[in-house]
Amino acid sequence: MAESAGKPLLIELGVEELPIAAVDTLAVAFFNAVRKGLETRHFGIGREELDRTQQFYCSPRRLAVYLPWVACGQPRVHTKVLGPAVSMGLDAAGQAAAALRGFAAKIGVAVESLTREMTDKGERYVYVSEDVGQPLAALLPEILAEAVKALPIAKPMRWGAHAWSFVRPLHWLVVLHGDQVIEAELFGIRSTRHSRGHRFMADKPVWITDADAYVEALRGAKVIADPAQRRERIHGEVARVAAQLGGMPQMDDALLEQIANLTEWPVAIGCSFDASFLAVPQEALVATMVANQKFVPLLDDHGALLPRFIGVANIESRDETRIRHGYERVIRPRFADAKFFFDKDLKTPLATHQKALAAVVDQSALGSLWDKSVRVAELARVIANRVGADAAQAAHAASLAKCDLLTRMVGEFPELQGVMGRTYALAQGESPEIARALDEVYMPRGAGDTIAGSALGRVLAVAERADTLAGLFAIGGKPGGAKDPYALRRAALGLARTLIEGGLQLDTRGLLLEALDAIPETALAAGLKAAKVTTALDAGARRAALAAEIERFIIERLRGYYAEQGIAAGVFEAVLAVAPSSLVDFDRRLRALADFTRTPECATLVTANKRVANILRKQAETGDAAAAAINSALLEVPAERALVEALAAVRHASTTAATGRDYAGALAHLAALDAPLARFFDEVMVVAEDPAVRGNRLALLAQIRAAFNAIADIALV
Structure with a gap:
């Protein structure tokens, strides 16, 4: 073979x-x-x-x-093993010497099966074998x-x-x-x-x-074995029937995959239901169709649910009517249940569920859902005051945000939490702003979801996630490896995205400390016990350490977020090195630096900054410190005087721009240092023999590095 x-x-x-x-x-x-x-x-x-x-x-x-x-x-495997030199292989009588006999015995062959081969170390005995494989x-x-x-x-x-x-x-x-x-x-x-x-x-x-x-x-034999072709057929079948029924199919990738994995020969069937069920919120009807039956809902041009849907059968039937009636028959009692739950829930104001929340345990060390609602309400009030939202509305919305968890509808369809809170709040006379926030507190719900659209919703979304992270980190719930039972990675990214995309200028560490201040000291103690920490640590120190840890955890989630947007890892590290207190500020610096990296001056300035950083570090290690200020009398070389003048010319403009968070403008001003800095390194010996001159030049480099570090450590780009 x-x-x-x-x-x-x-x-x-x-x-x-x-x-x-x-x-x-x-x-x-x-x-x-x-x-x-x-x-x-x-x-x-x-x-x-x-x-x-x-x-x-x-x-x-x-x-x-x-x-x-x-x-x-x-494949055939050729094996070559080198033995002793030919000069050592035979004795005076021409017989195999001890070295040659020992080599043959070691590999388990007769001396006669060995060959001779010239190598770079002279002629050697060689054993060559070939394994033909199985x-x-x-x-x-x-x-x-x-x-x-x-x-x-x-x-x-x-x-x-x-x-x-x-x-x-x-x-x-x-x-x-x-x-x-x-x-x-x-x-x-x-x-x-x-x-x-x-x-x-x-x-x-x-x-x-x-x-x-x-x-x-x-x-x-009526089997489409290729899953991609099966999904393509489902798309075509659903589109064909949707056109006949006059609606737009609502079928995401998850539903498409489920239908494809239920069928080998998919055939779409158009169906309908009693229009009176449309009185139930369409999210509940859609959840029933999709989650329980894998049916495809149909919407009109305005996104409203039509009293029609599509079922995908796993058979070509000579009598589609029977399949249609079966699908319609199975959906009717589920819709009837949804309507019953909805009508019953409407009779109970959301606020009346607050007392019952006290009986529902959130986490044993953190208390009940009502305890969590109280913490989130207070944190939401503080955040609202800082970002210019209505603090009273924020606290009130937060106190209602968990109430829909105790409704019949959410008990049946947990994925409707927030949606039903909004629906019931509107029906029961709450303001549209409050009702909307009860839904938006859960946004973004996933990686592809948008953040909350309203200011009040963003306040609640931030407060909810900050409390969740603070509480679970406090009791030792930090994710480890691939495990994340409380979805804290998603909560951290949702918090970061809401702050950044919502433009909420909040001190991240300060926000987390305020969230941790509301966590009971018993919870902090439980976390230390779970982590088997025996060192005495007061509550304040524990909260400070946790705030720093959670902040790092949140920022780590942003690595992938920015990588997906094409921002280089070096740019991320450069901004991270200067530790902006606000994620909005972090984002502005990051995007300004990313744009700056595409300018002609960037490459040489990055190289120069690396050189500056290395010189300052090495001189600090040898005990050479930069002077406190630049002494113009010690400027000996025209190139260093030119650099001092250039720095003075751009520093004020750059600092003013950075203070106003115009980081792109600040970097543009600093780019003017490109040529004088290059000339400085060509003509000036920084480590001069005279300690005073050396210290003066180090002071100049330190000021240049400080000017850039006011935005980011571009030496890391």
Whole structure:
């Protein structure tokens, strides 16, 4: 068998219907595990072909790996081992000497099997071996078993009287290398070339002639194995029916993925419901359709819900009416429940739930939900006063913000928290500003969501997240590794985004200290105990340490936020080095510096600043200190006098601009130092022999560094 010979490889696991949330994850993991098994055994896998070709297939009933080219066997391995020099290999009688016999014995061969080869160290005895490797057919069963064992299966299932377990019972196994079946066995099922078609429209064996024929063979049996093609078909089907019904489908990527993982041959069905249900907030109806039934809601041109929806069936039916009636029948009682919950909730003012919040534990060391509401209300009042919002409204909204958690509707649909608070507040006579803030307190809800749109909503969003971070860090809830059970990373980024994008000029450390001041000392003690800290630490010192830790945690979340916007890591570090107290100020400096890095002067100024920083650091290490001020009488070289004059000319303008937070203007002024600073380093010896001259020149460099550091440490760019 030639080492270069290869064929496409197909492995398909046929199972009972998989959990919809696991289909894509398992498919990717299965592909990666098979690929790893091949690579660790040195099988060629045709990387160029792999980059251009579909790597895996999946559907509710199958997980499949397809590799367009896999070598038929392991490569030949040539091994060369150098032995003793020829001059030492034979004795005077021409027989093998002890050194040669020992070498042959060590590698387990006869002396006669050794050859001689000229090397750069003279002629040596050499042992050369060749290992032809094993064929793919011999090792693939082992690779398959390892791959299946490595799959991330949260709750494996057992079936029959067997000891084995898997995500779902296995019913068929296809393993093809080109057109050849490779013998393998998994969970008692032996490999063949027979897949299975659609459970209802073609539930019979599907003959797979070769690995490349897999996709079309299944399509002929009413199975779209490629998940991307299945999603494309769903898009087309939904658009077709939506046009017939006269609405715009509301189908995000998450819903599309769920539908794709429920169907092998998706067909959209137009449906309707009683228009009287539209009296219920449309978010509740949409949540019911999407979360419980995976139906696609339809909206009108103004974004209002229509009394129509689309269900996606997993079958081409000769009588779509029966499917339509089934979908409509199943949604009716759910809508009726939602309407019942809504009508009942409307009869109970939100404020009446405040007393009940006291009976709901938030965190045992932090108290109840009412305790949290009180803390957030006080913090919101303080923040509102600082940013020019209505403090009384902020405190009142915060006191109501948790009340909808105790409503029937949110109890049934937790994802509607905030939405229902806004709806009930409006219906019960609260002002539109208060009602809106009850929803916006949760914004941004995710990475792609916008921040709160109103000033009051932003105040509540900041207060809520600051209290959450303060409380959970205090009791030892800081995330570790990949674990983040309280979603504190999301809370930190949401807080940072609201401050930055909302333009809230607040001292970050001060905000966190105020949030921590409201945390009970018993909670601080519980956190120290959980962390097994035995050193005595008073509450004030503990709060100060926590505020610094939380601030670092928040800023770390911003690394990815800015990286996604194309801002270089060096720019981030340069601004971080001067530690702006406000995240709004941090953002302004960052964007000004990012723009400055694109100017012609930036590169030379960065290099010069690095040189300045290194000189000042090294001289400080040797005990040479810069003079307190520049003495003009000690300026000996024209280049240093020119630099002093240039610094004096730009420093006032730069400082004025920086004071007004015009960091782009400040950097533009400082850019005028480019030429005189370059001339200074060309013509001036900073480390002069005269200590007074040396100190004077160091003072000049220190003032230049201070001028730049008023904005950012550009030496780090």
